[in-house]
Amino acid sequence: MRALDPRLAVIPERLKGVSRVVVFCSGKGGVGKTLLSSLAALVAARRGARVGLLDLDFNGPSSHVVLGSAPPPREDRGVVPPEVAGVKLMSLALLAGEAPLPLRGADATNALIELLAVTRWGDLDLLVVDAPPGTGDELLDALRLLKRAETLVVTTPSKLSLAVVARLVRLLREVGAPVLGLVENMGRGGAEAAAAEWGVRYLGWVPYDPAIEEALGNPEKLLATQAAAKLEEALARAGVLKAR
Amino acid sequence: MRALDPRLAVIPERLKGVSRVVVFCSGKGGVGKTLLSSLAALVAARRGARVGLLDLDFNGPSSHVVLGSAPPPREDRGVVPPEVAGVKLMSLALLAGEAPLPLRGADATNALIELLAVTRWGDLDLLVVDAPPGTGDELLDALRLLKRAETLVVTTPSKLSLAVVARLVRLLREVGAPVLGLVENMGRGGAEAAAAEWGVRYLGWVPYDPAIEEALGNPEKLLATQAAAKLEEALARAGVLKAR
Amino acid sequence: MVHEWALAEAVIKSLEGVGGRVKLVRVLLGELQNVDGEILLLALEELKRGTGLEGARFELEVEPAEFECNACGARWRLSDAAVGEAEREAMHFVPELAHAFLRCPSCGSPDFKVVKGRGVRVEVEG
Amino acid sequence: MVHEWALAEAVIKSLEGVGGRVKLVRVLLGELQNVDGEILLLALEELKRGTGLEGARFELEVEPAEFECNACGARWRLSDAAVGEAEREAMHFVPELAHAFLRCPSCGSPDFKVVKGRGVRVEVEG
Numbered sequence A, B: 001m002r003a004l005d006p007r008l009a010v011i012p013e014r015l016k017g018v019s020r021v022v023v024f025c026s027g028k029g030g031v032g033k034t035l036l037s038s039l040a041a042l043v044a045a046r047r048g049a050r051v052g053l054l055d056l057d058f059n060g061p062s063s064h065v066v067l068g069s070a071p072p073p074r075e076d077r078g079v080v081p082p083e084v085a086g087v088k089l090m091s092l093a094l095l096a097g098e099a100p101l102p103l104r105g106a107d108a109t110n111a112l113i114e115l116l117a118v119t120r121w122g123d124l125d126l127l128v129v130d131a132p133p134g135t136g137d138e139l140l141d142a143l144r145l146l147k148r149a150e151t152l153v154v155t156t157p158s159k160l161s162l163a164v165v166a167r168l169v170r171l172l173r174e175v176g177a178p179v180l181g182l183v184e185n186m187g188r189g190g191a192e193a194a195a196a197e198w199g200v201r202y203l204g205w206v207p208y209d210p211a212i213e214e215a216l217g218n219p220e221k222l223l224a225t226q227a228a229a230k231l232e233e234a235l236a237r238a239g240v241l242k243a244r
Numbered sequence C, D: 001m002v003h004e005w006a007l008a009e010a011v012i013k014s015l016e017g018v019g020g021r022v023k024l025v026r027v028l029l030g031e032l033q034n035v036d037g038e039i040l041l042l043a044l045e046e047l048k049r050g051t052g053l054e055g056a057r058f059e060l061e062v063e064p065a066e067f068e069c070n071a072c073g074a075r076w077r078l079s080d081a082a083v084g085e086a087e088r089e090a091m092h093f094v095p096e097l098a099h100a101f102l103r104c105p106s107c108g109s110p111d112f113k114v115v116k117g118r119g120v121r122v123e124v125e126g
């Protein structure tokens, strides 16, 4: 008699059509992981790529707020993510409604396994993953279960962010996750020295952009911001965007 | 034969001399929980209160960066937190050094129980707790184990923060944790309507203060900022500070 | 409710590595998965073709869900809870959504453990 | 290493609610707690005075620590790991600091489980 977890067995099958997985992570909260990962998905979709966006911040999901209203996922031999502005979005918020969803770490692990086992992404050029703050179950399991995942590290230039991100960069090395580079958000070069010190490629900065707040929930407005333009440059440097 | 966890039994004993516990929480990351909780501890200490500060952001500790260098805890019939600018500080960062400390939820629960079981706070007028982002094990267990804990909710005026904090406020009600009120950080009144909508007392705003970054790690400079002055007003409104 | 297809695929996938002749496959399902057993069995029968599992019989067992509150220690069952159809539907995608939809009947807390009835497990007899 | 006092206090506290005569108290200690058994027993003997536990005998058992890597599945023991004195000292306050100081010997990952040897448990015979 042998016991097996069928959910784990089917995950590679579900991700078969996905060419590339890029996890936006930081360790630190509030540095712009969600904004930049959503923008990245929008920018890539505008360039014609087939793009998915997976919100792993189960306790504080907000990718759906950045992209704007999305219908709930549809059931068809699994769960089919809704499309917003060309981006296939999967988030527990689409299923949980307004209720608080306090998940302990072990619950987060299980939720991630379920999501990966049932979501039918189809063929994607790029799956963007929005990591929660911290270096807990969600991040560790995403790097464990999404075997080909590459990472993009986000920081602000503040000492408080750099101190936390320094630990994250060491962690990513230790678990063997490729680091595409560092994006400095809400700064203008203040984190470049840290990137050099850590031996991580500095991909550029995205300024604090006062137009962002008003544009939240509106993909077109978001794509027209200076933040989107600067992020697009950084993503091109990272080789994440195909040439037009 | 009965099995008991002696660590849980001793926690009330360890907190016997603590008059008041206030948890700074948000659900959202990067809104200033760490900055404001550290400032609150400094402000209360300057007013002559006996104050402790417990950093629960195990995966991204930074209270020690805000307060500035602290010696490691001392062992004396338990663990005695070091004092920085009149504040007794306990943080895993004081023990872990520079190494990344990726804790899964179950590890975080255990680490919190150990910390609460061995730390000798002595007599305190106020124990300030800096919560991590999210609503996972650390926050749930802090509210479970620190039975008398009151909470102070921190948000920025951004939609992205408000959407997450709305869920946190409902959660705090559901677990029965008293909410002293909402502090708006890096804003100027933009979150007041949300507080009213949620039925939470609005304690005031702390502006984005460009002097903060330079003052990090320097308690005197921090205390001299406008942010500290505005926070002091909010804390007084919440009844957290004793009259001078 | 064709999410059962995803589950059936997962079950078949998980059996790929199992060597030898498989006679009996027991699928243990948590009640929280809220799966339609008949559809699942149909899907399994269809998907097993051409996989070397033709000779296998599939058996289903549903484990009732049971919860324990981390705040007050109360225990309860899914049948004790009032949950709407939409919520059940969401939970059958991701059972952890129980933490959004269920609350401790004694104290109202969402901080509870799923003691039983959440997972999917497959046991094989050769 | 007077952290043993804190532990002894915790053990005595946990026995307060136990009714009846206690004859034997077994303290099961994870190796990760890195506790000095002699000091702990001394502290227990002193603290038991005036608590109704005078007649109780204390026994200590240390469970060796064992780890399992979540990345590659490797298993190892604390004795296999090179840990400095300062690190051991920190871990005896909070065993979870193992995740700062230990790495999987096979793949270098800090993402591992403490399978055995972390906790403190007290068992009572009346």
Ligand SMILES: Nc1ncnc2c1ncn2[C@@H]1O[C@H](COP(=O)(O)OP(=O)(O)O)[C@@H](O)[C@H]1O
Binding pocket: A026, A028, A029, A030, A031, A032, A033, A034, A035, A036, A062, A133, A185, A186, A206, A207, A208, A209, A210, A212, A213, A227, B029, B030, B158, B159, B160, B161
């Ligand atoms: N470049 C930017 N310009 C303006 N606002 C930004 C920028 N980046 C992030 N923000 C804002 O900062 C806050 C935190 O961003 P968010 O993406 O939620 O961070 P995280 O996901 O890392 O917690 C949000 O209110 C967001 O709108």
Ligand SMILES: Nc1ncnc2c1ncn2[C@@H]1O[C@H](COP(=O)(O)OP(=O)(O)O)[C@@H](O)[C@H]1O
Binding pocket: A029, A030, A158, A159, A160, A161, B026, B028, B029, B030, B031, B032, B033, B034, B035, B036, B062, B133, B185, B186, B206, B207, B208, B209, B210, B212, B213, B227
């Ligand atoms: N009122 C403020 N003025 C200027 N900077 C601030 C203010 N509040 C927070 N910050 C900065 O914002 C960043 C996030 O603050 P932090 O306290 O680390 O948030 P959290 O603990 O909620 O993640 C830090 O770089 C901090 O220095």
Ligand SMILES: [Mg+2]
Binding pocket: A033, A034, A035, A057, A062, A130, A131, A132, A133
């Ligand atoms: Mg985010």
Ligand SMILES: [Mg+2]
Binding pocket: B033, B034, B035, B057, B062, B130, B131, B132, B133
């Ligand atoms: Mg913080």
Ligand SMILES: [Mg+2]
Binding pocket: A114, A118, C033, C092, C093, C094, C095
């Ligand atoms: Mg399911």
Ligand SMILES: [Mg+2]
Binding pocket: B114, B118, D033, D092, D093, D094, D095
């Ligand atoms: Mg200990």
Ligand code: NI
Binding pocket: A075, C001, C002, C003, C004, C092
């Ligand atoms: Ni279904």
Ligand code: NI
Binding pocket: B075, D001, D002, D003, D004, D092
């Ligand atoms: Ni000691």
Ligand SMILES: [Zn+2]
Binding pocket: C069, C070, C071, C072, C073, C074, C104, C105, C106, C107, C108, C109
């Ligand atoms: Zn309850």
Ligand SMILES: [Zn+2]
Binding pocket: D069, D070, D071, D072, D073, D074, D104, D105, D106, D107, D108, D109
């Ligand atoms: Zn390993």
